[in-house]
Amino acid sequence: GNSVTQMEGPVTLSEEAFLTINCTYTATGYPSLFWYVQYPGEGLQLLLKATKADDKGSNKGFEATYRKETTSFHLEKGSVQVSDSAVYFCALIRYGGSQGNLIFGKGTKLSVKP
């Protein structure tokens, strides 16, 4: 079946540290891949996405590259800020699937200390 596995949290970093949150997926065909973020007291927001192999999604300094050979979509940021503290969810939509039927990972909580 289709599934998403992301690294267990919580992750605690100091401001300006480098961030990597690992995400791997299992899916038939070529899914679309997403990172969503949930800031405290808010709903999930789309952070970035990639729809085909080797695509790089980027937003707010975050990047993730769709790697078909390793079935991965790791989230990276070169220098995190306190305001990046949130829960990050990796997700996919299976190829040919309903566009709103997202399959999520369990989420990774990030805390950034000043």
Add this chain to the structure above:
Amino acid sequence: EAGVTQFPSHSVIEKGQTVTLRCDPISGHDNLYWYRRVMGKEIKFLLHFVKESKQDESGMPNNRFLAERTGGTYSTLKVQPAELEDSGVYFCASSQVVKGGTGELFFGEGSRLTVL
């Protein structure tokens, strides 16, 4: 512009009781989705409305769950009777219908349900 709003933010009920969760999507969004996150587990898709019609309800766990979207505006999700395993956070999302697919999903903050 108002985002997706959900009510109540938190509900505590006893096993066997009924709870109704409400979602108001962004105005003009024909697509409306319900998701659920049970503690320690992934966020799971429940169902999808296009206007008032159920497009995909493959994620609904059982017949204790009833979703409606009368008039194609707000939606309700009723759990009757509630069981302990229904505890979790219920998310609603909405999106526009765009050519070639679905626009970005906008999520509400979620309704936390605790069944004692």
